[in-house]
Amino acid sequence: MQAELLYRLATRGAEEMSMAAKVLNPQFTVNGTLVVMSTVELAGVAKRSLGDKVTSLQNQRDEIIAALDLLFTGI
Template sequence: MQFDVYENKNASTKRRFPYLLDVQAELLDSIGTRVVVPLAVETESKEIILSQLMPVLPVQGQNHVAVTPQLAGIPVRELSSQVENLSNFRTEILAALDLLITGV
């Protein structure tokens, strides 16, 4: 579901990006893939944080940076169980996606 957060099951990336944020609209549930934005622990992120492009979001009581430039499509079967929903941060998340895709 859009704005759900999942634990990252990928062994090669889960240390750097412990969570994945689903940003895909539910309208497209039937296609078998989801577009996700990796979430990095704020203190471990070495990227330059541009506040609008890479908003800081709370997951499980800890701040994480949405690494929007690294969004990717993954098969639904690669998602684990949902740990949180960030619908309350819809405005910030969509602003980051808009900036990445349209430059606005």
């Protein structure tokens, strides 16, 4: 269920794809480690598979929403 973001391009190595990849996969630092949100792999995860909570990304809400908007609507 992804938007046809780059439907006019014959290739996917264009500058627009680079910009889309940055928005789609925002980066955050968690406890000194750089992590990347893999928006296209969004799925439910069993609670028992998760470890202890280490931080909140509440302050990065706008980046997360932008990634989801781009994934689902292409905007």
